[in-house]
Amino acid sequence: MRLAALFLVGLALTLTLSPAVREHSWAVTYRWIHWIGLAVWFLLFSLLHQRTMRLIPERDPFLLPIAAVMTGWGLMEIWRMTSTFGLRQTIWLAISLLAVWAGLRIPDALQLLRRYKYIWLTSGLLLTGLTFFFGTYPEGAGSGPRLWLGCCGVYFQPSEPLKLLLIVYLAAYLADNLHLRASVIQLITPTLILAGLALVLLVAQRDLGTATQFIFLYIIVLYIATGRPRVLVLAALAVGLAAIGGYFSFDVVRLRIDAWLNPWLDPSGRSYQIVQSLLAISAGDILGSGLGLGNPSLVPVAHSDFIYSAIAEESGLVGSLGLILLLGLLALRGLRAALHAPDAYQRYLAAGLTAYLVSQSILIIGGNLRLLPLTGVTLPFVSYGGSSLLISCISLLILLLISNQPDEEPALVPNPRPYVFLGAILLAGLGLAGLFSGWWGVVRGPDLLGRNDNPRRAVADRYVRRGALLDRQGLALNATSGEKPGEYSRVNLYPPLSPVVGYTHPIYGLAGLESSQDPYLRGLKGNPAILVAWHQILFSQPPQGLDLRLSLDLNIQRQVDLLLGDHQGAVVLLNPETGEILAMASHPYFDPNHLDQNWNQLIKDPSAPLVNRVTLGQYPPGAALGPFLLAESLVENKTPNLPAGLVANGSCALVPDHEPATWAEAVSLGCSAPLASLGEQLGPDRLGQLFERLGFYSSPDVPLHTAAASPRQPIHNVRQAAQGQGDLSVSPIQMALAAASLGSSGQRPAPRLVIAMDTPDEGWKILPPFTKPADAFPSGSLEGILQGMNPDSQMTWESTALARTGDQKTVTWYLTGTLPRWQGAPLTLVVLLEENNPAVARSIGHAIIQDVLHP
Numbered sequence: 001m002r003l004a005a006l007f008l009v010g011l012a013l014t015l016t017l018s019p020a021v022r023e024h025s026w027a028v029t030y031r032w033i034h035w036i037g038l039a040v041w042f043l044l045f046s047l048l049h050q051r052t053m054r055l056i057p058e059r060d061p062f063l064l065p066i067a068a069v070m071t072g073w074g075l076m077e078i079w080r081m082t083s084t085f086g087l088r089q090t091i092w093l094a095i096s097l098l099a100v101w102a103g104l105r106i107p108d109a110l111q112l113l114r115r116y117k118y119i120w121l122t123s124g125l126l127l128t129g130l131t132f133f134f135g136t137y138p139e140g141a142g143s144g145p146r147l148w149l150g151c152c153g154v155y156f157q158p159s160e161p162l163k164l165l166l167i168v169y170l171a172a173y174l175a176d177n178l179h180l181r182a183s184v185i186q187l188i189t190p191t192l193i194l195a196g197l198a199l200v201l202l203v204a205q206r207d208l209g210t211a212t213q214f215i216f217l218y219i220i221v222l223y224i225a226t227g228r229p230r231v232l233v234l235a236a237l238a239v240g241l242a243a244i245g246g247y248f249s250f251d252v253v254r255l256r257i258d259a260w261l262n263p264w265l266d267p268s269g270r271s272y273q274i275v276q277s278l279l280a281i282s283a284g285d286i287l288g289s290g291l292g293l294g295n296p297s298l299v300p301v302a303h304s305d306f307i308y309s310a311i312a313e314e315s316g317l318v319g320s321l322g323l324i325l326l327l328g329l330l331a332l333r334g335l336r337a338a339l340h341a342p343d344a345y346q347r348y349l350a351a352g353l354t355a356y357l358v359s360q361s362i363l364i365i366g367g368n369l370r371l372l373p374l375t376g377v378t379l380p381f382v383s384y385g386g387s388s389l390l391i392s393c394i395s396l397l398i399l400l401l402i403s404n405q406p407d408e409e410p411a412l413v414p415n416p417r418p419y420v421f422l423g424a425i426l427l428a429g430l431g432l433a434g435l436f437s438g439w440w441g442v443v444r445g446p447d448l449l450g451r452n453d454n455p456r457r458a459v460a461d462r463y464v465r466r467g468a469l470l471d472r473q474g475l476a477l478n479a480t481s482g483e484k485p486g487e488y489s490r491v492n493l494y495p496p497l498s499p500v501v502g503y504t505h506p507i508y509g510l511a512g513l514e515s516s517q518d519p520y521l522r523g524l525k526g527n528p529a530i531l532v533a534w535h536q537i538l539f540s541q542p543p544q545g546l547d548l549r550l551s552l553d554l555n556i557q558r559q560v561d562l563l564l565g566d567h568q569g570a571v572v573l574l575n576p577e578t579g580e581i582l583a584m585a586s587h588p589y590f591d592p593n594h595l596d597q598n599w600n601q602l603i604k605d606p607s608a609p610l611v612n613r614v615t616l617g618q619y620p621p622g623a624a625l626g627p628f629l630l631a632e633s634l635v636e637n638k639t640p641n642l643p644a645g646l647v648a649n650g651s652c653a654l655v656p657d658h659e660p661a662t663w664a665e666a667v668s669l670g671c672s673a674p675l676a677s678l679g680e681q682l683g684p685d686r687l688g689q690l691f692e693r694l695g696f697y698s699s700p701d702v703p704l705h706t707a708a709a710s711p712r713q714p715i716h717n718v719r720q721a722a723q724g725q726g727d728l729s730v731s732p733i734q735m736a737l738a739a740a741s742l743g744s745s746g747q748r749p750a751p752r753l754v755i756a757m758d759t760p761d762e763g764w765k766i767l768p769p770f771t772k773p774a775d776a777f778p779s780g781s782l783e784g785i786l787q788g789m790n791p792d793s794q795m796t797w798e799s800t801a802l803a804r805t806g807d808q809k810t811v812t813w814y815l816t817g818t819l820p821r822w823q824g825a826p827l828t829l830v831v832l833l834e835e836n837n838p839a840v841a842r843s844i845g846h847a848i849i850q851d852v853l854h855p
Contacts (some may be wrong), residue, residue: 015034022485023485024485048100071381077307089389096386109397260374327361335422340403354399361430369437464485469513496585497589508595511610516705522542560585622803651671710730735813741776746777812835831845
């Protein structure tokens with residue numbers, strides 16, 4: 001009991017100091033109100049301990065301390081989440097312990113239960129039946145099942161004492177009638193009638209968790225009394241049939257089993273509770289966050305149904321296993337009391353109560369861990385709930401009275417095998433709960449915590465400054481506002497870049513660079529490992545995040561977005577030598593600062609503003625393949641004669657005043673008909689090799705979500721493939737990197753978007769690209785081709801093309817870039833418009849290039 005008191009004082013002190021730890025400051029408002037609960041716990045358990053020592057000196061010395069630790073632990077966790085429920089639980093704790101206090105003084109209390117077994121069970125059934133007429137839900141009418149009686153803040157759930165009364169009835173009835181040596185059917189028929197009536201009531205109330213446990217308790221007590229294994233076999237069949245029938249008869253059963261089998265199908269809907277429970281357990285890791293430093297309230301009903309996940313988050317695997325060991329010790333001591341009981345009635349009663357307390361614990365812990373489907377029962381002694389706490393304490397009283405037997409006079413048990421079997425079942429269930437706790441908390445923990453629907457990262461961002469995303473000049477794009485911990489919030493300072501930089505949101509998760517660079521921005525990567533570990537241990541928070549510098553130029557980006565305007569499409573501007581992306585525009589875009597107000601509208605918008613078209617858009621290349629096919633054919637010396645009449649047959653995207661005189665001019669104008677001839681000259685194998693060297697069969701290595709690249713497969717229709725209307729689809733970023741190879745002496749660059757991080761010890765540190773450049777064409781073979789594609793300019797080449805999508809819509813490509821001999825900073829630009837408008841695409845491209853080359 002002293003150890004229990006020291007443990008709870010430690011929890012209370014931790015909870016008191018937690019605001020200072022969370023906010024990294026002593027100038028905070030400390031938490032004191034939970035000490036009321038601790039004072040009540042300490043006073044009443046101290047008095048109860050003294051009373052048991054005096055009145056039942058031969059009691060089991062472990063039972064009361066086990067209950068004391070569990071009730072106090074649960075009480076502190078409830079106070080931590082909500083002071084209102086904490087105060088209510090404290091009142092119920094006082095009532096429950098006073099009931100135990102009074103029960104110790106009742107003469108022949110156990111015999112009183114035995115003598116009036118029918119009255120007790122009938123009273124329980126009547127109370128349960130009253131919920132059909134006067135039932136309510138403590139959180140408000142219409143918001144939950146009407147399983148409670150009461151009003152004005154005081155409620156009682158009749159199904160809780162019904163489980164205890166069933167055990168009392170079965171123990172007394174079987175002890176009184178088993179000696180008659182009747183057949184099993186004759187023996188259990190009266191019990192089946194009463195137990196069946198109770199089950200009908202529970203099923204009609206949709207209290208299926210209690211009904212499940214009711215069946216289990218009935219089977220266990222019957223098996224303990226008869227010792228016949230066939231009871232277990234028949235019971236297993238009955239439970240299996242009931243589960244199948246419940247799945248097809250009750251929506252709530254079907255939803256819970258589906259969520260249990262695969263919670264990842266709908267993690268934000270019907271599986272939200274179980275997914276958040278697993279995330280809470282994962283967040284606890286080995287040592288936990290510390291009481292008051294986790295976020296258990298992110299799990300719905302964490303103070304009741306999911307209090308185990310709350311304890312696991314704030315006490316870690318160590319705390320979880322500690323609680324499971326307490327339950328294991330309770331199982332052993334309860335069964336020990338049963339084996340040492342003086343008569344069959346007390347043996348059955350002790351074994352049944354032990355099975356009740358431990359099996360219900362396994363049921364709800366298993367639901368929290370996805371070991372079992374959710375049932376909605378409480379964790380005895382620990383969960384919030386006056387009815388549950390009172391009945392748990394009365395069960396404790398009965399076990400204390402039964403265990404009050406001298407050790408030197410053990411009772412003779414005719415057949416101890418059922419008790420051993422029951423103990424094995426309970427300990428195996430607890431063992432599995434411990435294994436699953438380790439699986440989710442340690443083994444799978446890092447993967448789960450990295451999920452975008454983990455809201456704990458957003459909570460941490462409120463207390464720890466997240467790193468900023470800066471452009472290449474140091475101008476902020478996404479940054480953290482707020483003056484002190486607890487007030488931090490993420491702000492997007494340039495919404496047109498939202499498809500690229502993304503967002504971080506407690507409900508909608510992360511996207512864009514905020515997602516891919518989250519380890520740097522949260523300080524988990526880039527900081528010294530010892531610093532990260534120290535902050536996790538001391539504060540359960542990451543260290544301050546690192547600022548990241550992007551290759552984007554905000555001044556250029558503004559001009560690009562202005563020129564793209566209301567056109568639906570994408571623009572990519574990059575340096576073909578370094579691979580640095582200078583501008584990346586996707587229109588339409590969204591405002592990350594107003595996701596709460598606009599989310600439903602955004603996800604239903606047919607123009608898909610949440611999609612980054614640069615990396616996720618997939619379009620047929622059409623005649624935009626012309627520059628690459630021409631370059632490849634010249635390298636192979638396989639260029640055929642240019643067909644005549646291209647303007648007349650409407651083959652070109654742009655219609656000039658005269659017929660194209662050269663291949664370069666035809667390609668620049670986006671003439672698709674002659675590309676078929678180039679494809680036939682190259683052949684299917686050479687064409688496939690070209691597409692592979694251009695990167696069309698692989699997703700580009702950029703720190704953003706990218707669409708799956710077109711798989712390489714045999715080209716059967718060469719003419720169609722050469723005209724860009726086959727199975728090949730490319731994203732604007734793929735097209736830009738391929739076009740960059742024309743302006744960088746044939747080498748396709750490695751793309752770079754995040755170029756440096758600001759480390760605490762070394763300052764700005766350059767980040768290497770993910771991949772290395774790749775050869776697309778032989779060096780020095782492209783100058784003449786590119787010059788011919790824009791003979792009026794000494795600086796750039798260009799090509800405008802159209803492509804037909806699978807849904808018979810037309811998109812426009814515009815490719816341009818500086819010539820290899822250009823002495824300034826080299827550029828490659830790709831414009832994609834989801835419309836048939838070559839003139840506009842070309843004018844946008846011209847304006848961007850002119851603004852960048854001649855600012």
